[in-house]
Amino acid sequence: MPPTYPEILKVRYSSDDASLQFPVHNPATGEVITNLQAGTPVEVDAAVQAAQKAYDNDWRWRSPAERSALLFRCADALEPHKDELAELLCLENGKPKQDALSFDINFLVNIFRFFAGICDKLPGEFYQRGSVNATVIYEPFGVCAGILPFNWPPIHFGGKTAPALAAGNVMIIKPGEQAPLTVLRMCEIISQVLPPDVVQVVPGLGPEVPAALIKHDLVKMVSFTGSTVAGAKVAETAARTVTPVVLELGGKNAFVVFDDVEGLDRAVGDALEGAFFNKGEACTASSRILVQKGVYNQFCDKLAAGVKKLRSGNGLNPTTHLGPQVSKAQQQRVLGYLHKAKDLEKEGKVKIAAQGQLPEDPACKNGFFVPPTLITDVTRDMVIAQEEMFGVLVTVTPFETEDEAVDIVNESRYGLTSIIFSCNSERCWRFSKKVDVGLVYVNNYFRNILGVPFGGAKETGYGREHSIGTLREWCRAKVINQPSGFGEVPRWRVVKELYGA
Known part of the structure; x- marks a missing residue:
């Protein structure tokens, strides 16, 4: 069972100001789980100062082997709490507990183990340059901030915290205000293993806490996952202090089915999963489906038959397929797109x-x-085919040629994923090369995002998560030049003239 919370939950870095309370709802019932005290810039500064002290006095000097051992211990500490965390995530986010456990929580544990296993695998570089040798080392930034959304709290918490710690940084997390409790609990669990203040959480409502983190002169790197609008503001704020950022933002991903597909049922099943898994609250959701006209009607009929059988409900009920949208505001946003679709149907x-x-x-x-x-019968220029709806709505658009399909995929301002179903291997390769996205799925929709670079193009953001290359995102290069002892180190001619050889 998940922990029970008092009526008003106050954590270490939250304000005493009663006006800063905000409710955390169970979206399946609309009931309030607890009221949480938000942080302010005052609490942000306290957290940053504590993190800087932990970095200077302890964590930055830990060897990769020591960091590895502690990250493995974090995974071991989380393991016995998997069921508890899945239930808590279900309560505050709404997703079915079975999905929370099999996807979110398993990923959380596995990503700590993944980075524990590779944190000593980031090689330095050595260059022999004649009279001077150059050594390149990769050092941590120091205090880093991770700003999370509401849709995958364990995945984003683990996906930022594990590589940041592996690289030698310390981390302050600001959780999504709709689903902060799982993040607080995860931090509580791993803090029993880690040195004090290496990982901290500052809850908040709105942009105040993120802005305070980004502007703080001791915060040296920011990783943000969320909407493109919010991400642009993060980048703008960070640019004022030239703070590096990694942005993982929106998506309007196209699931493309050609009429030479072998086994239409597999394509239909994967399309349903791509559209509705996690109740569509996923940057990777394939919320627009493009189907070649030769199989369009058959595909739509098969997909419609599956959609009609989808059961929404409380995620604690094992028969539930889909949970609710995460909040009242998100529900109203998605209903707004549904009303647009109904208006278009009337026309x-x-x-x-x-x-x-x-x-x-x-x-x-x-x-x-x-x-x-x-x-169905949606045209490429409609709002519902262009904008990220982030909910349980999916559109289907017919197309005729391969070039047309590629054009429709690429006209989106986003570029995270695209999916192609075709038995023509040359077409699959051409398509994969032509679409302007970060991930392409060929004849599958297997969301195995651990171990390979995860990220996109265009307004989906920049930077890559979940792979060995991610360690470079959390480090900065330093070059150390030393005389080699072979030959004279070159000097400016004026120095030679004034001081001799």
Whole structure:
């Protein structure tokens, strides 16, 4: 069972100001789990000062082997709490507990083990340059900030904290205000293993805490996951102090099915997963499906049959397929797009081909649910085909040629993932090379994001997470030049003239 919380939860770096309380809801019921005290710039400064002390006096001097051992211990500490964390995540985020456990929480434990295993694998470099040798070493930044969204708290917490610590940094996390409790609990668990103040959490409401972190002169690197609008503000703020940032932002990912697909059922099943897994609250969600006209009607019929069977409900119920949207605001946002689709249907421009089942449980009557919805005959220029809806809505657009499909994929301002289903291997390779995205899935939608670079192009952001190359994102290069003892070190001619050889 997850821990129970007092009516008002106050953690170490939160304000005593009662006006800064904000509720954490159970989105399946609309009920308040607890009211959490937000932090302010005062608490941010206290956390940063403590983190800097932990970095200067301890963590930066730990060897890679010592950091590795402690990261393995973090994974071991999290392991017995997996069920508890999955249930807590279900309660505050709404996703089914089974999915939270199998995907989010397993990833959390595995990514700590992954970076524990490679934190001593970041090689330095040595260059023989005649009379001077150059050694390149990779050093940590120091105090880093991780700003998280609400949709995958364990994945984003682990995906930022584990590599940051592996590289020798210390970390301050600002969790998404809709789902902060799992982050607080994860930090509490690993803090029993780590030295004091190496990892801290400062909860907050709105932009105040993130802005204070980014502007702080002791924060040397920022990693942000969230919307493109918020990410642009993060980058703008960080640019004023020339603080490096990694941004993982929005997506409007295209799932492309050609009429030479072998086994349409696999494509249909993966399309349903891509659209509705995690109730569509995923930057990787394939919320627009492009289908070649030769199989368009057959594909839409098969997908509609599946969508009609989707069951929304409380994530603690093992028969639930989809949970609610994470908040009332997110529910209203998604419903706004659904209303646009209904207006277009009235005009004869699209068809709402199928909707799934809303919960029958009376306890869910005030939950933040939206019926999972399939919208067909959508044209590429419609708002619902262009904007990231971040919910349980998916559009289907017909196309005729390969070039047309590539053009539709690339006209999006986002560039995270694209999926292609075709039995023509040359087409799959051409398509993969032509689409302007960070990840391409060929004849599958297997979201194995650990161990390979995760990130996108265009307004999806920059930087890569979850791979050995991520360690470089959390380090800066330093070059050390030393005389080699072979030959004279070159000097400016004026120095030679004034002082001799």
